[in-house]
Amino acid sequence: MLPNKTTQVELTDKDDLSSQAMEAFNTLRTNIQFSGDHVKAIIVTSCTPNEGKSFTSFRLARSFAEAGKSVLFIDGDMRKSAFSGRYHVSAPTCGLSHLLSGQKSEEETIYPTNINRLDVVFSGPSAPNPSALLSGDAFSRLIALARAHYDYIIIDSPPLGPFIDSALMAPSCDGAVLVIESGVTHYRLAQGVKEQFEKSGCRFLGVVLNKADAKHDPRYGYGSYYSQYGKYGSY
Ligand SMILES: Nc1ncnc2c1ncn2[C@@H]1O[C@H](COP(=O)(O)OP(=O)(O)OP(=O)(O)O)[C@@H](O)[C@H]1O
Numbered sequence: 001m002l003p004n005k006t007t008q009v010e011l012t013d014k015d016d017l018s019s020q021a022m023e024a025f026n027t028l029r030t031n032i033q034f035s036g037d038h039v040k041a042i043i044v045t046s047c048t049p050n051e052g053k054s055f056t057s058f059r060l061a062r063s064f065a066e067a068g069k070s071v072l073f074i075d076g077d078m079r080k081s082a083f084s085g086r087y088h089v090s091a092p093t094c095g096l097s098h099l100l101s102g103q104k105s106e107e108e109t110i111y112p113t114n115i116n117r118l119d120v121v122f123s124g125p126s127a128p129n130p131s132a133l134l135s136g137d138a139f140s141r142l143i144a145l146a147r148a149h150y151d152y153i154i155i156d157s158p159p160l161g162p163f164i165d166s167a168l169m170a171p172s173c174d175g176a177v178l179v180i181e182s183g184v185t186h187y188r189l190a191q192g193v194k195e196q197f198e199k200s201g202c203r204f205l206g207v208v209l210n211k212a213d214a215k216h217d218p219r220y221g222y223g224s225y226y227s228q229y230g231k232y233g234s235y
């Protein structure tokens with residue numbers, strides 16, 4: 001892990017996941033591990049807003065950390081990140097928008113957390129032009145540095161339907177995971193997003209079907225890749 005210049009932040013997570021949901025994240029983590037040891041930097045996106053990218057990406061990052069891997073979680077949503085509020089981060093932090101605009105260094109924007117082996121890059125103040133910030137080479141420099149210090153880098157991002165940001169981050173990544181809200185996203189839209197990732201040279205790892213009703217739909221029973229997150233706490 002990177003020797004940090006920053007002070008540790010406390011993340012207070014009020015999610016109360018069911019054992020089935022925990023199991024689903026462990027399965028997702030294992031599937032990614034079996035994609036090969038060259039798959040280290042993983043971007044999580046969706047077609048439309050609100051499908052569960054932030055929840056899924058952070059839980060995935062935690063799952064890797066809990067399994068003994070060193071992890072950097074990057075909140076790559078510089079448009080409307082809810083991360084700091086959701087995990088009750090009280091101290092002011094620098095973030096990705098500071099780094100990409102040249103105001104801060106990597107060492108000043110990577111924060112250790114109270115979760116063992118999990119460091120975080122916050123999104124920073126919302127930027128008027130995130131895609132312009134991502135067009136420079138600062139993001140790829142961050143990922144290159146992180147590769148040398150962490151086992152896994154998990155990146156949350158804005159939805160690819162309305163915004164280009166995740167496609168701009170994708171070439172620096174080894175794989176992409178698409179979160180799909182059950183019963184909401186049309187498969188043609190999902191297919192278009194998958195093709196857009198493949199064109200960017202980033203391997204498409206698969207889909208997480210989120211908010212599926214595991215209790216009432218037998219297709220999502222035990223052993224499936226997906227799950228309903230039973231007792232999902234409010235933020
Ligand atoms: N499996 C789930 N079960 C119940 N609620 C969920 C689940 N996943 C996410 N949510 C809820 O759905 C909402 C959207 O989740 P989240 O913020 O993770 O989505 P997002 O795709 O990151 O949204 P945005 O596009 O705005 O960044 C949140 O209120 C979250 O609490």
Ligand SMILES: [Mg+2]
Pocket residue numbers: 053054055077082156157
């Ligand atoms: Mg989000």
